[in-house]
Amino acid sequence: MSRSQKDRKLRSESGKTFPQNPQSPHGFDFVEAIAQALRREFGGSPAAVKVVVRLTRANPRAVRNWFAANNGPSGENLVVLLRHSEEVLETVLFLAGRHDLITARKLAGAREKLKEMLEMIDDLQAG
Structure with missing residues (x-):
C-alpha cells in the first residue's frame, strides 16, 4: 500500500540558512565561505574532490556540492574537515567571530x- 501525500515529508521551500556574520565585510554565508575555504585548501579540480571524499568518507556528489557552494557539510563532516584543513578551521573561527x-x-x-x-x-x- 502506498503512502498518501499527507504522509510524505516534504522539504521546505526556503531551505536552511546560516545567519550572516555582521562583522564580515563580505557578508558570506556559511555555505559560500566553506566552499571558498575548500577551494583555497584543496584546489578546484576533480582530484581535490576525491581527496575530500577520502578524508570525510562522504558521498562524492555531496562533496562536489560543497565545492560548488550548493550545500554545506554536515556537522560530522565539518569536524573532519576542521581536523584536516587549516583554511576551513580559520573560516569557521572567522564566521564565529x-x-x-x-x-x-x-x-x-x-x-x-x-x-x-x-x-x-x-x-x-x-x-
Missing part, C-alpha cells in the same frame, strides 16, 4: 617557524 583564536593560531605557527629557523642557524654554526 573568534578573531582572538585566529590570532593565537597564527602566533603559535610563527613561533614554531622561528624555532625551526633558530635550530637551523645553530646547526650551521656548529658545523
Whole structure:
C-alpha cells in the first residue's frame, strides 16, 4: 500500500540558512565561505574532490556540492574537515567571530617557524 501525500515529508521551500556574520565585510554565508575555504585548501579540480571524499568518507556528489557552494557539510563532516584543513578551521573561527583564536593560531605557527629557523642557524654554526 502506498503512502498518501499527507504522509510524505516534504522539504521546505526556503531551505536552511546560516545567519550572516555582521562583522564580515563580505557578508558570506556559511555555505559560500566553506566552499571558498575548500577551494583555497584543496584546489578546484576533480582530484581535490576525491581527496575530500577520502578524508570525510562522504558521498562524492555531496562533496562536489560543497565545492560548488550548493550545500554545506554536515556537522560530522565539518569536524573532519576542521581536523584536516587549516583554511576551513580559520573560516569557521572567522564566521564565529573568534578573531582572538585566529590570532593565537597564527602566533603559535610563527613561533614554531622561528624555532625551526633558530635550530637551523645553530646547526650551521656548529658545523
